[in-house]
Amino acid sequence: MTHAGVGGGTDITARMMMVQAPAVFGQEFTVVNRTAGSGAQALQYVASKPADGHTIILMTQTHILTQLRNPSLPQFADFIPVARATADPHLVLVRRDSPFRTPADLINAGKERSLRFGGTHVGGTDHVVIFAFGRASGIQRPTLVPFRGGGEVVINVVGGNVDTAVVNPGEAEAQLRAGEVRPLISLAETRLEAFADVPTAKELGIDATGYTLRGFCVFKGTPDDRVARLESGLIEAMSGQVYRTYLQNTGQMPESVTGREAWGAQLTQFNRDGREALQALGLLRG
Known part of the structure; x- marks a missing residue:
């Protein structure tokens, strides 16, 4: 079950997992x-099915933000995390000739004025990550300048229309290769192999991470033994060469695939950060 249309990134992730899953589980x-309502229809569909492990949802941060803003929907606590499929880290980027040469330059400037961050739509994943980063780094609340997608965000960083941006490496691949943008801070848990010289926020004393996440969940009430079988089977299916090649070709972290403990912790953190961000931004009551 996915909220993405056929051919979308989440849909493709599900289909790549399924290349080897039938052999692992012995069934098709x-x-x-279910594409309507920013994940709302997908959440309702899963909730309408028996909690027997035969219906799984490929959940993203979009689902959590939709849940937070629509309390009538099945909520985050109604789902059991099973296995993470992708973890695409964010980088804090500036243009080549930006006056911010170091992370300290950026942070110090942000304490003097509200920095203009490029990102996607108001109240979306980027907005939450930017808000959480700003709060953790002690800068003035950043100003989101929304664009239609990551590619457009990067173009506006290069053009100097924003001070900085939070983007996935794959979205800025061409500009990074051409030297048109410079990563200052990684929001991954540990340094990225492809950006070994870029410090993480945590190394700088900033307790913030940022990823584009996708992973599998089931509805609450699913028996523990079935959750455990799904966890081990999905990890096995996504550990094969086909799925590893997919991660590599799309610029995802090779360590993307992990079990329910790490996946659940990330979702819990984003649920908390998302609620705080939406409330502070006036996009959520209570």
Whole structure:
């Protein structure tokens, strides 16, 4: 079950997992696309099915933000995390000739004025990550300048229309290769192999991480033994060469695939950060 249309990134992730899953589980898999309502229809669909482990949802941060803003929907606590499929880290980027040469330059400037951060739509994942980074780094609340997608965000960083931006490496691949943008801070847990010289926020004393996440969950009430079987089977299916090649070709972290403990911790953190951010931004009551 996915909220993405056929051919979207989340849909493709599900289908790549399914290349080897039938052999692992001894049964066929089918992708069900429910695209309406920023994940709302997908959440409702899963909740309408028996909690027997035969219906799984490929959940993203979009689902959590939709849940937070729509309390009538099945909520985060109604789902059991099973296994993470992708973890695409964010980089804090500036243009080549930016006056911010170091992380300290950026942070110090942010304490003097509100920095203009490029990102996607108001109240979306980027907005939450930017808000959380700003709060953790002690800078003035950043100003989000929203664009239609990551590619457009990067173009506006290069053009000097924003001070900085939070983007995935794959979204800025061409500009990074051409030297048109410079990463100052990584929001990954540990340094990225491809950006070994870029410090993480945590190394700088900033308790903030940022990823684009996708992973599998089931509805609460699913028996523990079935959750455990799904966890081990999904990890096995995503540990094969086909899925590893998919991660590599799309610029995802090779360590993307992990079990329910780490996946659940990330979702819990984003649920907390998302609620605080939406409330502070006036996009959520209570």
